[in-house]
Amino acid sequence: MSTQVTKKLNGLPLTQMMETVGAIKNDPAIAQFQFRASNKWIDGGENRSMIQDFYGAGREDDSREVPFEFTNGEPPVLLGGNEGANPVEFLLHALAGCMTTTMVIHAAARGIRLTELSTELEGDMDLQGLLGLDEGVFPGYEQIRIKMNVEADCSDKELEDLLEFVRGHSPVCTTVCKPVPVVIERVTSSN
């Protein structure tokens, strides 16, 4: 009879993480993932997404018995009733989470134990862009700033190196920082 001990660092199972990296090195095709969301307009600035299945590690994932549901809304000053956070706020949530998880993964890979990690994000936007009132105004975020408070059992230099690596390897951060093609196709219910 043996006792199984799962060695974790930053909450991540180290053996399983190393096995995953080894499996990908052996067969890079299993690193191909496809994430999905479906969304339905409710009324005005309110709409709702369902997120459940995805493809990854060579197969369709079936680990979620029920879908996650998230509601976009708008505050009164943007003609809504605060039915939910708004889409540009959800983008900040996605960015915060991705920077954090990418930090956690690569800290673990380097043997760094994190004890605290929190972020404050702010992004500037000129609504003249969205409203089409001035075609010279960019409709998206002009800039997003992240203040990160991180405590770890390593030197300041190691933490700076880690953060610099994370900046260039976070999927959401790189999607925001670099141009990513969005292809839009109009379909009808009968498709």
Add this chain to the structure above:
Amino acid sequence: MSTQVTKKLNGLPLTQMMETVGAIKNDPAIAQFQFRASNKWIDGGENRSMIQDFYGAGREDDSREVPFEFTNGEPPVLLGGNEGANPVEFLLHALAGCMTTTMVIHAAARGIRLTELSTELEGDMDLQGLLGLDEGVFPGYEQIRIKMNVEADCSDKELEDLLEFVRGHSPVCTTVCKPVPVVIERVTSSN
């Protein structure tokens, strides 16, 4: 005694919308918004954001009595316990919502009544990028595809024109499609 009737199109109050546009034309400074999120790491791939205040229309918004809370998680295949959708899925939710709300606003501005609007999104990602296993692999989404099913009381040509306009004016879509600077600053609790 007068009866106030709020004329709505696509759920948006038309008079208030036109007044907002008029006010911005008169004083473009009120179109400056700053959105915010704060996030705290829990453990492993789990972290949580709080979204409440923002600046816009010349003042701090105080319309939300309690903050919205959203949890990022990871599925088992990505070493998590499905504590929430993951950050790259939240990005799709943000994009879906922003395309939808931007459609709703500009349809209303053009006098187009929408009767149905739903989207299906999928995005491809090669995890070799996130994991730093191949520096030639982009860590973010390689491409995001949106299938939009939209029904409206206008011609097909008007709908195509609207969709083309929306693609270039959705804040999240343009943030994804174009390079947006993300500035990261490391702070300590004492800051």
